Amino acid sequence: MPGLFGVLFATARRDLTLVWKRPGDSLNPLFFFAMVASLFPLAVGPTPEQLQFAGPGVLWVAALLAMLLSLNSLFMSDFEDGSLEQLLVSPQPLVVMALGKTIAHWLTSGLPLVILSPVMALAFQMELEVAGVLMVTLALGTISLSLLGSVGAALTVGLHRGTALLSLLILPLSMPVLIFGARTVSLAAAGDAYSAGIYALAAYAVGALTLVPFATSAALRISNS
Amino acid sequence: MWTFLKKLYHQLASPPHFYRLSPTFILWLAVPGYLLILYGTIAGLVYAPVDIVQGERFRMIYVHVPAAYLSMMAYMIMAIAGGIGLIWRLKLAHAVAASAAPIGMAFTFLALATGSIWGASTWGTWWEWADPRLMSELVLLFLFIGYMALRGAIDDTTRxxxxxxxxxxxxxxxxxxxxxxxxWWTSLHQGSTLLKEGGSGMQDTAQLYPLLAVIFGFTFAFGAMLLRRARTEVLIRERRTRWVKELVLSNEGDL
Known part of the structure; x- marks a missing residue:
């Protein structure tokens, strides 16, 4: 039998291969992020001051919504074709497999957002250093969001009216990530010290990485009982 | 004493016994609870001396503080009861968790509403986004809503x-x-009135006693409401069992 890292790697690789075969699905949230972020200047106003003021918050909310949008598919297709049950009955620890799937989810939905974010930051008239801070906060924040979202996705998998419910469950829980993320970028944009927020985001991500897979695997077992 | 408590615990954990024993507990909680609320509200809203700084507005504390404290208490009961139900598979614990949610949500809403009305006249704003307590309370409301939405979306009770x-x-x-x-943002909410370093911030006993009375009164009343709901919840959940059928038949519909 493969070791724990073998299981983690195999689960993640399987999901990544599936995404690779149908890249369109995982690109949709990315386009969604870009479009929502482009809507705000139209609504808020196009002057550089307005954009600089609204930028951190807008980009963070857009990223949060894009992550939320991508979460639906985390366990859905596996649930529909029965491979989720195969994972549940397999002798390998479900915690590790849930973590593997979440890692694959972050790589296909969180990481593209992080890579795209400097471009959007420049569109919002941010300075290069601030764009870097945005990238770092998004990288740490989307890890937490992927993990938190995996609990919600596991709880609502197989429910027909899952989409709206998933948002209802996840959005309140993701508030600290949003606060720390957007606030840190705002502080950086204003020229203040911003490292505390990055540390807090990192701490949150590490804490979530440690604890959340257990909740996710418990939720998966409950949803499929 | 210990064996008595142990026996009581095991009896209470079984739905028929809980159903049979709970009216006594409800009575013992409800009577002192509502008496304390009656005394606390009359003494607090009518007779307590006016606050020097805040004037008559401070009387909001007699509803706001108990409601805010019970909203958090209800969430903790809900989470702990859920955990007990999950770990020890106690059916009654799940019934208690399900019953705590709507009451907790009502208290959360009450705390937010009274706080907002008080804030409008004292801070000059209905809502202050940068305040941790307001935001935590709002998130608490959202969590209650999400919890009840999840419950409502799943048809199978056990799941x-x-x-x-x-x-x-x-x-x-x-x-x-x-x-x-x-x-992490700056806080606007005033510090705790009751729990301060170097004794209570409320020196006047004519103000303090009614507040303590409503806090304990609300708590007892909450316990009574929780048990009342849990009783109904147990009855609904156990509707296919023999003891409920016998109960219904023996009472001819008068429960």
Missing amino acids: ADKASAVLAMVGAVNIPIIHYSVE
Whole structure:
């Protein structure tokens, strides 16, 4: 039998291969992020001051919504074709497999957002250093969001009216990530010290990485009982 | 004493015994609870001396503080009962968790509403986003809404119980983090009135006693409401069992 890292790697690789075969699905949230972020200047106003003021918050909310949008598919297709049950009955620890799937989810939905974010930051008239801070906060924040979202996705998998419910469950829980993320970028944009927020985001991500897979695997077992 | 408590615990954990014994507990909670609320509200809203700084507005504290404290208490009961139900598979614990949610949501709403009305006249604003307590309370409301939405979306009661218990526990871990994440901003909410360093901030006993009375009164009343709901919940959940059928037949519909 493969070791724990073998299981983690195999689960993640399987999901990544599936995404690779149908890249369109995982690109949709990315386009969604870009479009929502482009809507705000139209609504808020196009002057550089307005954009600089609204930028951190807008980009963070857009990223949060894009992550939320991508979460639906985390366990859905596996649930529909029965491979989720195969994972549940397999002798390998479900915690590790849930973590593997979440890692694959972050790589296909969180990481593209992080890579795209400097471009959007420049569109919002941010300075290069601030764009870097945005990238770092998004990288740490989307890890937490992927993990938190995996609990919600596991709880609502197989429910027909899952989409709206998933948002209802996840959005309140993701508030600290949003606060720390957007606030840190705002502080950086204003020229203040911003490292505390990055540390807090990192701490949150590490804490979530440690604890959340257990909740996710418990939720998966409950949803499929 | 210990054997008595142990016996009581085991009896209470079984639905028929809980159903049979709970009216006594409800009575013992409800009577002192509502008497304390009656005394606290009359003494607090009518007779307590006016606050020097805040004037008559301070009387909002007699509803706001108990409601805010019970909203958090209800969430903790919901999460702990859910955890007990999940770990020890106690059916009654899930019934208690399910009953705590709507009451907790009502108290959360009450705390937000009274706080908002008080804030409008004292701070000059109905809502202050940068305040940790306001935000935590709002998130608490959202968590209650999400919890009840998840319960409502799952048809199978056993599955709904377990799934919502996981959600409640994840939320319970997150609430302190949410609180401190907002505290990172500057706080506008005044500090705790009762629990201050160097004794209570409320020196006048004519103000303090009614507040203590409503806090304990609300708590007892909450316990009575919780047990009353849990009783009904147990009856609904056990509707296919023999003891409920016998109960219904023996009472001819008069429960």
